[in-house]
Amino acid sequence: MTEVAENLVEVQGRVQAAAERAGRDADEVTLVAVSKTWPIEHVQLAVDAGQKILGENKLQEGQVKIPAMDQSLEWHFIGGLQRNKVRKVFGLFHWVHSIDSIKLARYADGVAADMGVKPKVLLQVNIGAELSKGGFELDEIREHFEEISKLEHLEVMGLMCIPPAVAEPDQARPFFQAMVSLRDELTAKHGVELPELSMGMSGDFEVAIEEGATMVRVGSSIFGARSYPPVG
């Protein structure tokens, strides 16, 4: 077994155990293997071990890897999304986790309409209200959610966050809880489903699952510590 395959099995076991601790079914949790910076041969090791869902944070890397790899793979765009890249991202990726402003949501809806597609997207929330981070602030998402939920060409599947960096995974717990509260508040107020919560990375995915994550984005625990410059 390759080291990547071993890592993958270990992460899957940790996902399973975290789900069990929370009385949840591990099938409710989608593991997105974040392959950013890794060359195709290395990403392929995870695919060979059965991983079908991959995440990238740069269009340029997706343009190198996605056409070259098995066409049955599902690719998630998880990075900051500039307007001028929306069209190409929608053309390549199956999910976009990072719709981070009302302006981008409106623009992306127009692009999707023009392309005749209805991409699955998540709204990124700046749950720690950090100046350095992108994402909707809480008051912004509350203010604009009604409009966003009516955009006809985006399938808004849920919310995503990257919580503030913390020393211990447990310290991220309140941020994950705040995401669940926000989701519950929005679904109650607007009568729409937001089934997906994309939260949790290598350092904190177990805590995120205990709190209700349905998608975890795990890179270094599967592929190893990143050292390569981005591919592409």
Ligand SMILES: *Cc1c(COP(=O)(O)O)cnc(C)c1O
């Ligand atoms: C890189 C990245 C991840 C994965 O991070 P790891 O700590 O390597 O698991 C998850 N989410 C986003 C948005 C990322 O950019």
